[in-house]
Amino acid sequence: xxxxxxxxxxxxxxxxxxxxxxxxxxxxxxxxxxxxxxxxxxxxxxxxxxxxxxxxxxxxxxxxxxxxxxxxxxxxxxxxxxxxxxxxxxxxxxxxxxxxxxxxxxxxxxxxxxxxxxxxxxxxxxxxxxxxxxxxxxxxxxxxxxxxxxxxxxxxxxxxxxxxxxxxxxxxxxxxxxxxxxxxxxxxxxxxxxxxxxxxxxxxxxxxxxxxxxxxxxxxxxxxxxxxxxxxxxxxxxxxxxxxxxxxxxxxxxxxxxxxxxxxxxxxxxxxxxxxxxxxxxxxxxxxxxxxxxxxxxxxxxxxxxxxxxxxxxxxxxxxxxxxxxxxxxxxxxxxxxxxxxxxxxxxxxxxxxxxxxxxxxxxxxxxxxxxxxxxxxxxxxxxxxxxxxxxxxxxxxxxxxxxxxxxxxxxxxxxxxxxxxxxxxxxxxxxxxxxxxxxxxxxxxxxxxxxxxxxxxxxxxxxxxxxxxxxxxxxxxxxxxxxxxxxxx
Amino acid sequence: xxxxxxxxxxxxxxxxxxxxxxxxxxxxxxxxxxxxxxxxxxxxxxxxxxxxxxxxxxxxxxxxxxxxxxxxxxxxxxxxxxxxxxxxxxxxxxxxxxxxxxxxxxxxxxxxxxxxxxxxxxxxxxxxxxxxxxxxxxxxxxxxxxxxxxxxxxxxxxxxxxxxxxxxxxxxxxxxxxxxxxxxxxxxxxxxxxxxxxxxxxxxxxxxxxxxxxxxxxxxxxxxxxxxxxxxxxxxxxxxxxxxxxxxxxxxxxxxxxxxxxxxxxxxxxxxxxxxxxxxxxxxxxxxxxxxxxxxxxxxxxxxxxxxxxxxxxxxxxxxxxxxxxxxxxxxxxxxxxxxxxxxxxxxxxxxxxxxxxxxxxxxxxxxxxxxxxxxxxxxxxxxxxxxxxxxxxxxxxxxxxxxxxxxxxxxxxxxxxxxxxxxxxxxxxxxxxxxxxxxxxxxxxxxxxxxxxxxxxxxxxxxxxxxxxxxxxxxxxxxxxxxxx
Numbered sequence: 001x002x003x004x005x006x007x008x009x010x011x012x013x014x015x016x017x018x019x020x021x022x023x024x025x026x027x028x029x030x031x032x033x034x035x036x037x038x039x040x041x042x043x044x045x046x047x048x049x050x051x052x053x054x055x056x057x058x059x060x061x062x063x064x065x066x067x068x069x070x071x072x073x074x075x076x077x078x079x080x081x082x083x084x085x086x087x088x089x090x091x092x093x094x095x096x097x098x099x100x101x102x103x104x105x106x107x108x109x110x111x112x113x114x115x116x117x118x119x120x121x122x123x124x125x126x127x128x129x130x131x132x133x134x135x136x137x138x139x140x141x142x143x144x145x146x147x148x149x150x151x152x153x154x155x156x157x158x159x160x161x162x163x164x165x166x167x168x169x170x171x172x173x174x175x176x177x178x179x180x181x182x183x184x185x186x187x188x189x190x191x192x193x194x195x196x197x198x199x200x201x202x203x204x205x206x207x208x209x210x211x212x213x214x215x216x217x218x219x220x221x222x223x224x225x226x227x228x229x230x231x232x233x234x235x236x237x238x239x240x241x242x243x244x245x246x247x248x249x250x251x252x253x254x255x256x257x258x259x260x261x262x263x264x265x266x267x268x269x270x271x272x273x274x275x276x277x278x279x280x281x282x283x284x285x286x287x288x289x290x291x292x293x294x295x296x297x298x299x300x301x302x303x304x305x306x307x308x309x310x311x312x313x314x315x316x317x318x319x320x321x322x323x324x325x326x327x328x329x330x331x332x333x334x335x336x337x338x339x340x341x342x343x344x345x346x347x348x349x350x351x352x353x354x355x356x357x358x359x360x361x362x363x364x365x366x367x368x369x370x371x372x373x374x375x376x377x378x379x380x381x382x383x384x385x386x387x388x389x390x391x392x393x394x395x396x397x398x399x400x401x402x403x404x405x406x407x408x409x410x411x412x413x414x415x416x417x418x419x420x421x422x423x424x425x426x427x428x429x430x431x432x433x434x435x436x437x438x439x440x441x442x443x444x445x446x447x448x449x450x451x452x453x454x455x456x457x458x459x460x461x462x463x464x465x466x467x468x469x470x471x472x473x474x475x476x477x478x479x480x481x482x483x484x485x486x487x488x489x490x
Numbered sequence: 491x492x493x494x495x496x497x498x499x500x501x502x503x504x505x506x507x508x509x510x511x512x513x514x515x516x517x518x519x520x521x522x523x524x525x526x527x528x529x530x531x532x533x534x535x536x537x538x539x540x541x542x543x544x545x546x547x548x549x550x551x552x553x554x555x556x557x558x559x560x561x562x563x564x565x566x567x568x569x570x571x572x573x574x575x576x577x578x579x580x581x582x583x584x585x586x587x588x589x590x591x592x593x594x595x596x597x598x599x600x601x602x603x604x605x606x607x608x609x610x611x612x613x614x615x616x617x618x619x620x621x622x623x624x625x626x627x628x629x630x631x632x633x634x635x636x637x638x639x640x641x642x643x644x645x646x647x648x649x650x651x652x653x654x655x656x657x658x659x660x661x662x663x664x665x666x667x668x669x670x671x672x673x674x675x676x677x678x679x680x681x682x683x684x685x686x687x688x689x690x691x692x693x694x695x696x697x698x699x700x701x702x703x704x705x706x707x708x709x710x711x712x713x714x715x716x717x718x719x720x721x722x723x724x725x726x727x728x729x730x731x732x733x734x735x736x737x738x739x740x741x742x743x744x745x746x747x748x749x750x751x752x753x754x755x756x757x758x759x760x761x762x763x764x765x766x767x768x769x770x771x772x773x774x775x776x777x778x779x780x781x782x783x784x785x786x787x788x789x790x791x792x793x794x795x796x797x798x799x800x801x802x803x804x805x806x807x808x809x810x811x812x813x814x815x816x817x818x819x820x821x822x823x824x825x826x827x828x829x830x831x832x833x834x835x836x837x838x839x840x841x842x843x844x845x846x847x848x849x850x851x852x853x854x855x856x857x858x859x860x861x862x863x864x865x866x867x868x869x870x871x872x873x874x875x876x877x878x879x880x881x882x883x884x885x886x887x888x889x890x891x892x893x894x895x896x897x898x899x900x901x902x903x904x905x906x907x908x909x910x911x912x913x914x915x916x917x918x919x920x921x922x923x924x925x926x927x928x929x930x931x932x933x934x935x936x937x938x939x940x941x942x943x944x945x946x947x948x949x950x951x952x953x954x955x956x957x958x959x960x961x962x963x964x965x966x967x968x969x970x971x972x973x974x975x976x
Binding site for chain 1: 510549550551552554555559560562563566581582583584587590592594595597599600676684687688691692694695696698700703705718720721724725727728730731735769770771779858876880881882884885886887888889890891892895896898899900901902903904907908909911912913914926927928929930931932933934935936938942943944945946950951954955958959
């Protein structure tokens with residue numbers, strides 16, 4: 001169907017309102033609540049992911065030059081697993097949870113029933129545009145909601161692919177994609193949603209939450225931060241393995257453009273040169289002598305981000321600090337894996353989330369100082385530690401506040417469905433993955449069943465001293481206190 | 491920033507510094523504070539009852555039942571359970587990541603702000619404080635200025651029992667609230683009206699501060715036909731207790747309106763009148779059994795609800811007011827117009843509209859066409875109807891054949907949905923609401939999987955595919971070169 005530019009409908013507030021209304025009508029009909037509907041949609045997503053793998057790989061190549069293996073590993077396979085987990089566990093997740101009741105409300109029975117919130121909005125990001133669009137949608141569908149997905153306009157090939165595929169595979173009366181940029185997003189944010197799930201940066205997150213506040217809409221905000229890596233010099237770690245894992249988490253994840261990529265490293269002054277050497281060796285073995293040309297690295301997403309990253313390198317405060325890499329090709333939007341050593345704490349690169357292939361190393365005299373360095377800044381989404389020292393591990397876990405922590409590896413916790421994935425403080429609000437996704441899009445309704453047997457007259461006026469005594473015993477005492485109260489003791 | 495503003499800034503800074511010392515994270519500290527709250531309540535029962543009487547005309551039994559007793563129960567439960575709650579929860583990690591260990595560790599959020607409300611001014615300040623303390627946070631509590639005696643009590647007494655470095659009371663009105671909201675908090679817990687909740691959340695958005703909003707709504711009571719006369723009697727008693735016996739209807743979980751089948755409505759109304767007389771007698775103001783209306787502003791608001799002539803015409807019991815004593819008689823209305831304010835706004839007072847329907851099942855549609863309430867009450871013995879109510883309506887909670895007791899059940903999450911709020915607390919939910927659940931994954935540096943790393947090739951791609959499917963057998967075959975490539 002051909003559409004000329006003149007006829008293309010602008011997605012404005014009115015359109016947004018109509019979309020929400022349509023979805024609300026579907027939701028109110030009860031269609032999305034049934035187990036059968038949810039499973040059918042989850043299976044459809046799985047089919048979409050399996051059948052359209054090539055198209056997805058191609059879109060990500062267009063948007064980010066993402067190596068096919070990264071797309072398969074991080075976007076497609078992870079999404080498939082997420083679908084499969086939801087399909088396998090859905091019955092169990094949907095079942096009401098029986099809870100114990102105490103003597104105070106005897107006789108009674110109680111349960112917690114999960115119910116969908118209604119019509120939800122998922123706003124996705126550009127760096128894992130396929131995964132970060134559909135993974136939250138899995139949660140929304142599993143929980144029985146109707147969904148509008150707004151993919152990032154900075155990954156346009158994936159955005160249009162999602163529009164096409166979701167229209168083809170999914171139930172259009174309850175799942176819609178709205179493409180666009182600031183205007184379209186604003187139009188969407190003006191509507192009343194039952195939940196908004198946002199993945200992106202802190203600046204836009206504030207706008208999203210403020211818009212949500214108008215309708216008292218609960219939000220999940222998956223943001224980022226400067227995820228630090230502490231490398232211990234004193235516990236005889238296998239440096240080669242540690243280095244490879246750091247590289248895999250940094251440049252192996254969309255060339256550092258990932259919310260949980262190692263942002264910077266902290267290690268001791270004397271160990272830093274050893275670490276740098278190890279990084280250089282392993283980087284070369286992964287990406288060859290000419291990493292700017294390597295097909296195994298994503299490019300920088302667009303010229304804005306390229307300029308932003310260049311600025312970090314051009315900062316006077318880091319001049320002379322580059323010990324590896326630093327090559328740029330603006331026409332191809334490529335920056336080679338770059339390591340900087342001993343950057344000052346007040347440099348630009350140390351005061352914003354890098355989100356790119358630059359890795360600064362900060363050195364300290366004693367490793368324990370690294371905890372203070374991290375805690376003096378905003379709470380990151382992830383923090384990493386490489387060590388064999390048990391005490392250091394314990395201290396790290398106890399002292400560092402971040403969304404999630406990984407010891408002796410990087411980024412893997414993203415793939416573990418039994419761990420909640422989300423931030424704290426500036427790195428976000430709420431969590432998802434596995435059952436946490438289901439919960440994020442559900443209302444947990446408390447249901448209490450009482451009977452007419454045994455009414456306590458102490459509940460009602462006229463209020464007397466005796467009633468007061470009974471009341472006290474009933475509220476806070478156990479059985480003995482109640483018996484005592486019956487026999488007139490208090 | 492004025493003098494008060496600077497003081498506030500200092501206070502917030504000091505609290506942050508104290509939190510950083512880590513003192514509030516220790517289980518001993520938390521238990522000490524919880525015990526201190528218990529001591530506070532035990533040793534000040536009379537003073538608290540007095541303050542509640544002064545602010546709301548609350549009878550001491552109501553004060554105990556709804557406030558003191560609740561705080562005691564909550565503090566004791568937290569004291570007994572906090573150590574258990576603090577323990578990390580193990581998470582299973584797939585074999586693929588062997589060797590690995592995973593857990594979720596709760597940690598305090600930091601400096602939290604609690605806004606209390608005026609109708610249960612002690613309970614709604616101390617109960618969230620209990621949650622915040624159990625979770626290891628430092629706290630600022632802002633009691634409602636509309637309950638000044640209780641606000642004063644808290645400001646004077648909390649410092650005598652609790653660690654003053656960690657728990658602070660800030661008194662004041664709207665202007666103080668505004669000032670407080672200018673600061674960065676690690677969590678805001680708000681109990682109150684949707685209008686103010688919007689202001690709080692908008693402020694919180696500036697700093698991405700997570701919030702819990704405990705609001706209200708029009709909590710309906712569905713009254714199905716009960717054939718057993720003693721059941722019927724009990725149901726009516728419970729309804730009367732839940733309307734007027736709880737702060738004269740000024741409660742978020744109080745019954746707002748009743749839904750009943752037309753043919754039973756007169757029976758229900760007669761019995762309602764009978765129990766009102768029985769519980770509250772004829773000299774309601776003197777007998778002091780019923781709370782009064784909190785202040786002139788709310789008194790006028792409630793009187794205005796009755797001013798609409800069509801609404802006034804629907805009054806079938808009560809309706810008299812005593813402006814000096816801020817007292818409004820328990821009032822029943824039969825089928826007031828549905829577009830009148832009394833049926834579109836949360837009443838929060840001693841006026842009970844009885845709405846008749848043809849068939850009781852219509853209640854579901856009636857409730858669903860309105861904003862989601864905090865609680866739906868239903869009196870019925872019809873199990874099918876019960877299931878339908880749970881499946882087809884949405885509310886913070888549902889209670890069958892009783893009222894208000896869900897508040898005491900600390901294994902049930904207490905909170906709203908939609909316009910009635912989001913987030914929840916009570917029992918462990920209080921602890922959780924003031925915690926960050928930190929995911930922790932432990933790995934080892936031995937046992938490496940080569941295919942994780944570039945340069946990429948077909949072998950590695952296939953490996954990763956198999957790995958993600960947790961197809962361990964396939965992986966082994968692949969490694970041995972025995973698997974065909976797709």
